[in-house]
Amino acid sequence: MEFTDHCRYICFALILVLAAWSSQAAARTLQDASMYERHEQWMTQYGRVYKDSNEKELRYKIFKDNVAYIESSNNAANKPYKLGINPFADLTNEEFIEKRNRFKGHMCSTSINSFKYENVTAVPSTVDWRKKGAVTPIKDQGQCGGCWAFSAVAATEGITKLSTGKLVSLSEQELIDCDTSGVDQGCEGGLMDNAFQFIQQNHGLTTEANYAYKGVDGTCNSKKEANDAATINGHEDVPANNEKALLKAVANQPISVAIDASGSDFQFYSSGVFTGTCGTQLDHGVTAVGYGTSDDGTKYWLVKNSWGTQWGQEGYIQMQRDVDAPEGLCGIAMQASYPTA
Ligand SMILES: *[C@@H]1O[C@H](CO)[C@@H](O)[C@H](O)[C@H]1NC(C)=O
Numbered sequence: 001m002e003f004t005d006h007c008r009y010i011c012f013a014l015i016l017v018l019a020a021w022s023s024q025a026a027a028r029t030l031q032d033a034s035m036y037e038r039h040e041q042w043m044t045q046y047g048r049v050y051k052d053s054n055e056k057e058l059r060y061k062i063f064k065d066n067v068a069y070i071e072s073s074n075n076a077a078n079k080p081y082k083l084g085i086n087p088f089a090d091l092t093n094e095e096f097i098e099k100r101n102r103f104k105g106h107m108c109s110t111s112i113n114s115f116k117y118e119n120v121t122a123v124p125s126t127v128d129w130r131k132k133g134a135v136t137p138i139k140d141q142g143q144c145g146g147c148w149a150f151s152a153v154a155a156t157e158g159i160t161k162l163s164t165g166k167l168v169s170l171s172e173q174e175l176i177d178c179d180t181s182g183v184d185q186g187c188e189g190g191l192m193d194n195a196f197q198f199i200q201q202n203h204g205l206t207t208e209a210n211y212a213y214k215g216v217d218g219t220c221n222s223k224k225e226a227n228d229a230a231t232i233n234g235h236e237d238v239p240a241n242n243e244k245a246l247l248k249a250v251a252n253q254p255i256s257v258a259i260d261a262s263g264s265d266f267q268f269y270s271s272g273v274f275t276g277t278c279g280t281q282l283d284h285g286v287t288a289v290g291y292g293t294s295d296d297g298t299k300y301w302l303v304k305n306s307w308g309t310q311w312g313q314e315g316y317i318q319m320q321r322d323v324d325a326p327e328g329l330c331g332i333a334m335q336a337s338y339p340t341a
Pocket of ligand 1 (some may be wrong): 115116117
């Protein structure tokens with residue numbers, strides 16, 4: 001009697017455990033199935049095609065890991081920014097960085113510095129150069145490490161609008177193909193300061209329409225190159241590691257900045273003020289096109305990226321401003337520079 005009761009108890013417990021286990025397994029299979037479906041939907045959405053089923057299986061696994069990372073980050077309390085499943089969701093962070101981030105930040109700039117905004121005292125509390133018509137639509141560098149060209153071009157488009165009143169989209173491909181002096185090596189990377197120097201010495205830069213972006217290294221088309229649409233007189237560096245100096249500069253024109261954009265949170269950034277942890281190994285060139293303060297009081301830089309409109313906030317990121325470190329978040333205040341009209 002005692003024995004049977006005991007058995008009944010154990011059997012009942014065993015059945016419970018088994019039931020729980022099998023329903024969990026079923027849920028897991030269901031989850032896998034729906035994740036697989038999500039991957040397929042994502043592939044359709046971004047027109048992704050894999051060469052065979054092995055490649056698809058590999059990409060699916062990366063996609064699944066990335067989705068898990070994105071969702072756990074978004075569920076974490078107190079993060080003022082959100083991540084999103086974007087066109088880069090089937091790439092590991094290593095693959096992602098490898099193709100895009102080619103700012104040659106380790107090469108020191110040698111320009112003798114004067115800073116034309118050093119005596120600026122009053123700056124507005126908010127600046128958005130897009131609202132002043134000084135920023136062209138978001139561009140997409142694709143799988144070419146030409147960020148340095150996009151950054152320099154955006155700053156040049158800005159100063160051109162401010163000095164001539166006209167906003168013209170200018171050619172990154174001209175820089176990639178023709179600016180082969182020094183450290184600038186097309187899709188293999190370059191420096192914004194060198195790009196400005198090239199534009200100055202070349203007597204200008206032609207339009208995007210005339211010398212269209214291809215996203216691969218090419219030979220310089222000298223006929224197209226000769227058709228200059230915008231010129232600059234020189235360039236200056238913003239005093240390094242000084243967000244106050246950067247503020248004075250951005251208040252006056254769009255500024256090229258170098259950042260460390262190597263983290264997963266950067267890869268999948270979607271909205272809000274980015275406060276993520278990142279280093280100061282400058283590997284990406286972008287453009288500061290404004291600044292402000294969010295509703296919750298977080299100060300930010302408004303930054304134009306060149307990863308298309310499906311990354312971030314329609315291609316833009318708000319990055320935390322006035323952080324404790326003098327280098328700024330992700331090193332944004334370390335190597336800022338701008339062209340002069
Ligand atoms: C800033 O002010 C100082 C002192 O008046 C002056 O010497 C310097 O040339 C000014 N700098 C600029 C860039 O105008």
